[in-house]
Amino acid sequence: MMRNIKLTIEYDGARYLGWQRLGNSDKTIQGKIEHVLKQMTGEEIEIIGSGRTDAGTHAHGQVANFKSNTAMDPKEIIEFVNRYLPRDIVVKMVEDVPERFHARYNAVGKKYSYYVWNESIPTAFERNYSFQFPQQLDIDLMNEACQKLIGKHDFIGFSALKKTKKSTVRTIDELSIEREGQLLHFTFVGDGFLYKMVRIIMGTLLEIGSGKRSITTIDDIFEQKVRSEAGETVPAQGLFLDEVYY
Template sequence: MRNVKLIIEYDGTKYNGWQRLGNTDNTIQAKLEGVLSKMTGENIEIIGSGRTDAGVHAYHQIANFKTHSMMSVYEMRDYCNQYLPQDIVVKEAVEVEERFHARYNATSKKYLYRIWTGRIPTVFHRKYTYYIPQRLNVEAMRKAASYLIGEHDFQAFSSVKSKKKSTVRKIYAIDIHKEDSELNILFHGNGFLHNMVRIIAGTLIEVGLGKMKAEEIPEILEGKIRAQAGITAPAQGLFLYEVHYGE
């Protein structure tokens, strides 16, 4: 039995997220499994490094699957790209050790949130950025982000409903960079809760707009109440940027 790792890029605009759903095949996972199953003649199930929600994109999603197929990894990659929809691309296929697991072996992830800040919206970025025409105070956003670095209970910054799962995560860095009309927020952490990146992004945006103060962040963390944090920023601005394995 071979274990194959895929590096996948996708535009999530028209999909119901990554995870396969019982009532539709309009997910990234379902599209990939359909093509891989046809390619191998086997019932293929793929394991992703994590789920992305409806409308969220990925530059660098990682997945793996097991197969008896003797096709080369290059043939697998090219077959996928021939038969997948054009908004899903397998950038690389690599044979890995049998124990590799795309989700459980991941040690950290990076997510990118993109904001378009020009006075005039852009047609060509509308599916991949959140448009905010008002001026954002980037320094205030950076100050707010600094309070989130480190290990914290991020319950207030997630939509997790289960109280059985830990909401403690560690954020290594939040880098905010503005160039011309685009503002990028790059998050690096050991893991992220459901909607955590989008809620943090929304909170930083509200700080940037002057609707919240950076100094409120510690109190929000301590309070663990979702309503105290900012909005959930729209899905189209979010990209899974990188998945890291090992140190």
């Protein structure tokens, strides 16, 4: 009996070239998990992720599914994979799901976090999990900018997509900032995010907060719809996929 099995996965992306399997490298999250599942089942396994995360990006709650005839129960699967996976990839949950469940196509929303180390002296411990930005930031102004980004908009100007026929309209439901000492925690919740969209929005917000650009440029980016109007793409190591909603 062919089963459809859902995995909830946590990983530290620092050592990896991203989620998606690459033929010439074993340094991908998908590749590592498929290798262990193949050992476990004796089958050729292809896992479907909720979306690709870039090299260096982390996840608290990536979701994937795969089809298998294995007779092992969820508890046995989770014990096997976590025994043989590298320690920076952990399967947190294993569930049997209906045959039609698809980790990518059934996702209705995602939550991301981005962390900024806002201090002139770097941090030894947070260096793989945050982006150091030494300039002073006007948090009130950045919160005002966040409000402009919330809602339904065409985010093509905040994306690294080349031309696409698919819709680039997305809805951001929440975009908030919390300060935890020197660490700034940005939370993004929305129905979906375009290629590098969170990292480009972050770059734009940091330029607004540090006085490099005016808050009105957000309206300009929505109007012009071109990537070059927006801020720098911040590095991937500050980005976490927290949760996928179904």
